[in-house]
Amino acid sequence: MDLMRSAINNVFNSEQYSRFTMQPDEEGGSHVEVKLSDDGIDDATEVAHQPRGSPCFRPLTQKQRQRNACYVALGVLLLVSLGYMLGYVSHRARQQESATCPPEQEEEEEEKMPVAAPDVPLDWAKITSLLTQKLTSQAFNKTLSDFDLGNRSAGSAADMNLANQIFKTFKTQEMEPWTDIHYVQLQTADSKRPNRVLFGSDEFQPKGYLAYSATGTAKGKIVYGNYGRQEDLKVLQNNSIELKGCVMLLRAGRISFAQQVANAAEKGAAAVLIYPDTQDYKYQNKIELYGHVHLGSGDPYTPGFPSFNHTQFPPTQSSGLPTIPAQTITAQMAATILQKIGGPEPVASSGFKGGMPSVPYTLGGSMNITVEVNNVLVNREIHNVFGVIKGFTDPDRYVVLGAQRDAWGQGYARANVGTTILTELAKAVHEMVEKDGFRPRRSLVFASWAAGEYGNVGATEWLEAYMSSLDKRVLTYISLDGAVMGRGGFMASSSPLLHSLLESTMKEVKSPLGSGSMYDMVGRANWEINAMRPMAMEDPAYPFLAFSGIPSVSFHFITPNVEAYPYYGTNLDNMDHLGYETNHHTGEMAAVAGQFAGQMALRLAHDHLIRLDVQRYSRVITSAVAKLTKHINKLSKSDGVSPSWLARARGSFMRAAAGINNAITSTDINDKEACRILNERTMKIEHSLLSPYVSPKDTPFRHLLLGRGSHTLAAISETTDMVQLRTQLALATWTLQGCANAMVGDIWDIDNQI
Numbered sequence: 001m002d003l004m005r006s007a008i009n010n011v012f013n014s015e016q017y018s019r020f021t022m023q024p025d026e027e028g029g030s031h032v033e034v035k036l037s038d039d040g041i042d043d044a045t046e047v048a049h050q051p052r053g054s055p056c057f058r059p060l061t062q063k064q065r066q067r068n069a070c071y072v073a074l075g076v077l078l079l080v081s082l083g084y085m086l087g088y089v090s091h092r093a094r095q096q097e098s099a100t101c102p103p104e105q106e107e108e109e110e111e112k113m114p115v116a117a118p119d120v121p122l123d124w125a126k127i128t129s130l131l132t133q134k135l136t137s138q139a140f141n142k143t144l145s146d147f148d149l150g151n152r153s154a155g156s157a158a159d160m161n162l163a164n165q166i167f168k169t170f171k172t173q174e175m176e177p178w179t180d181i182h183y184v185q186l187q188t189a190d191s192k193r194p195n196r197v198l199f200g201s202d203e204f205q206p207k208g209y210l211a212y213s214a215t216g217t218a219k220g221k222i223v224y225g226n227y228g229r230q231e232d233l234k235v236l237q238n239n240s241i242e243l244k245g246c247v248m249l250l251r252a253g254r255i256s257f258a259q260q261v262a263n264a265a266e267k268g269a270a271a272v273l274i275y276p277d278t279q280d281y282k283y284q285n286k287i288e289l290y291g292h293v294h295l296g297s298g299d300p301y302t303p304g305f306p307s308f309n310h311t312q313f314p315p316t317q318s319s320g321l322p323t324i325p326a327q328t329i330t331a332q333m334a335a336t337i338l339q340k341i342g343g344p345e346p347v348a349s350s351g352f353k354g355g356m357p358s359v360p361y362t363l364g365g366s367m368n369i370t371v372e373v374n375n376v377l378v379n380r381e382i383h384n385v386f387g388v389i390k391g392f393t394d395p396d397r398y399v400v401l402g403a404q405r406d407a408w409g410q411g412y413a414r415a416n417v418g419t420t421i422l423t424e425l426a427k428a429v430h431e432m433v434e435k436d437g438f439r440p441r442r443s444l445v446f447a448s449w450a451a452g453e454y455g456n457v458g459a460t461e462w463l464e465a466y467m468s469s470l471d472k473r474v475l476t477y478i479s480l481d482g483a484v485m486g487r488g489g490f491m492a493s494s495s496p497l498l499h500s501l502l503e504s505t506m507k508e509v510k511s512p513l514g515s516g517s518m519y520d521m522v523g524r525a526n527w528e529i530n531a532m533r534p535m536a537m538e539d540p541a542y543p544f545l546a547f548s549g550i551p552s553v554s555f556h557f558i559t560p561n562v563e564a565y566p567y568y569g570t571n572l573d574n575m576d577h578l579g580y581e582t583n584h585h586t587g588e589m590a591a592v593a594g595q596f597a598g599q600m601a602l603r604l605a606h607d608h609l610i611r612l613d614v615q616r617y618s619r620v621i622t623s624a625v626a627k628l629t630k631h632i633n634k635l636s637k638s639d640g641v642s643p644s645w646l647a648r649a650r651g652s653f654m655r656a657a658a659g660i661n662n663a664i665t666s667t668d669i670n671d672k673e674a675c676r677i678l679n680e681r682t683m684k685i686e687h688s689l690l691s692p693y694v695s696p697k698d699t700p701f702r703h704l705l706l707g708r709g710s711h712t713l714a715a716i717s718e719t720t721d722m723v724q725l726r727t728q729l730a731l732a733t734w735t736l737q738g739c740a741n742a743m744v745g746d747i748w749d750i751d752n753q754i
Helices: 002-012 062-100 103-112 124-134 137-147 157-172 230-238 257-266 331-338 412-435 457-465 467-473 496-508 518-522 527-531 542-547 575-581 586-606 614-634 644-666 672-688 722-743
Strands: 178-188 196-199 202-204 216-224 247-251 271-275 326-328 364-373 376-389 394-404 442-449 474-479 489-494 552-558
Touching: 124 412, 124 586, 137 157, 137 412, 137 586, 157 376, 157 412, 157 442, 178 457, 196 331, 230 257, 247 257, 247 331, 247 364, 257 271, 271 331, 271 364, 326 364, 376 412, 376 457, 394 412, 394 467, 394 586, 412 442, 412 575, 412 586, 442 457, 442 586, 457 467, 457 542, 467 474, 467 672, 474 542, 474 586, 489 496, 489 518, 489 527, 496 518, 496 527, 496 552, 496 586, 496 614, 518 527, 542 552, 552 586, 575 586, 614 644, 614 672, 614 722, 644 672, 644 722, 672 722
Parallel strands: 216 247, 247 271, 271 326, 394 442, 394 474, 474 552
Antiparallel strands: 178 376, 196 202, 196 364, 216 364, 376 442, 489 552
8 A cells, every 4th residue: 555655646746855855866967856836836946066866756757657657547446446345245244144143033142141240339229129129929939838848857868958959059059058067966765765754643655855855764743833934933932832852844935945944953853844835835735845955055065166077075065954854745744734733822923824724733742753754865967058149348257147957847937937038038149249230348158057956056066166267257147047937026136236237127128017117017116125135045146146256136027926936846837837827928928037137138248337336235234234233232342342343344345335436437438448447346346245264165155244154244243152253243344344445446545444
């Protein structure tokens, strides 16, 4: 193209030059060639006797002009031909593409191409809207049916099959699933030697049993003790009933089996029988009860240690194991015993009167009964199954959602509903990430626990295995166990740090009753009084909170005025009975429960600053310190015990909490480093309330405020031993001060006033 351009220029402008050149010619002469104007008029005349220009710039001869004209013609012809061919080929290609790809197929090809996720972050309203759209009652109904596999006892083939099914679900969702394997000791009934109860000429052989009961034979006077609470046992003592060496007959409910047995053993009872009274359990009087009586969680034969197969532990057992035999019996068996035991009648106001007709409910104390428990220990391999949706900013910070997988029988409400919510939530969030552009800052871990019926064994063994790192990485644990037990009511238990998150979530999730929000359903003015309950030891979230120091929450949709699902631990926990409790809206209720848990989890994973409300703990601490101060002031002051140091530690906590709140207000949420530092300060609070002065083996629930043991502020408020009081008060004071110190951002800002 350059050659052609040069040729054309030479033809039409052969005597016009771009510059002045002056070089000798071949004949030795010279001349000056001057640039001409565009109109061909000389700007200067030729000067004689000057050197001629270079040969390349000489005016062309007639022959040269003719040759160049031919070149130009050929070039033009070439350009025209080339342009025609290019146009033809392009047009032909378009025709062929149109002929081989009809419009319909072209649209299908475009639909098959993946749509790139938007780069613009989703706002919170869009996130909650997407979650609600994906969690439908139809999807829940299908998964509930798929997971309804009948008996699924811990470590059984059915349990393992379900674990594999969940693993495959997580793998399909590209959640990089993994398993956590433990080898635990579980207690079951002996098929060759059934447990027995002998009462006069009657012999009962119940099929139900209480795992981790002491084994052997116990004989004593039969005594009816209502629910076995401390206030019930006081009624017996006030009626001059001898409790030492007796066999106590208790009705199930109000407190756990383990607490009932522990209370009876504390009074010197020789054995305990527990039955479901028809006043509390509206079903046939021949239904068997199953449960456990370990006053703790995890494998009781490796307390404080994980039950890994390759690890050697010293022979030890949990201090929460009962020392007396315990056995469940049916309501029919209990009625036979209660009709014959005699003894004084309790006062009407005591609440001892049950619901079985023709039964006097007298206190007994005169007739002997024999209890024989032959349970056996078995070794079981259990699998916890995990899947993760990784965060995009802080993938090493986790929000964990978990559900128990096993059950004594079908376990429809106990295990099936929670497992269904777990998997459906995982599917929904994965789809939001892959297709809708959701980008969680932190990771979400979905956990399916094994051996939950034996006292949160699978979850606790996992906590014991990774105790040193989990509290630094896990923001919150959300339990899905028992999320749906009815319809029309709601209750929850949680760390005080999560109360504000619960409140805001209730305001956003629609009521399952069809109008308003959940906040309206529980009552706006008194939502905490109406909905919140203290977290009990048997709660699946309790070991996360009181053992590992992780802010935790569990919640339950319930039948109004009924706080316990009556079919737990029986073979009646099936689809039909839960359907009756939910008015046949089980799938819909599970979807609402999924939305509630999902919104809490996504809020914790999405926000720049973690939604943990420090001020809520200030109220709890202030109340506990005030109670302890009142107790100390009632005691003799001559011993020199004063609550002043504890009050100062409380003040340090309040100032540290105020400092965190001020930092939250002033922090730029776009400053990633500032948010990270502030989040780490907040995450330290719960774990710092675990007493470092007690052993995880002997006193696993080390939480100063919500734990169990002599180290807690509640226990110190009841002791009258001045030596014990002085020691525990000092340790509790420094635990609280240590928590305040951990909340401070920089070490030079620590306010150590005590």
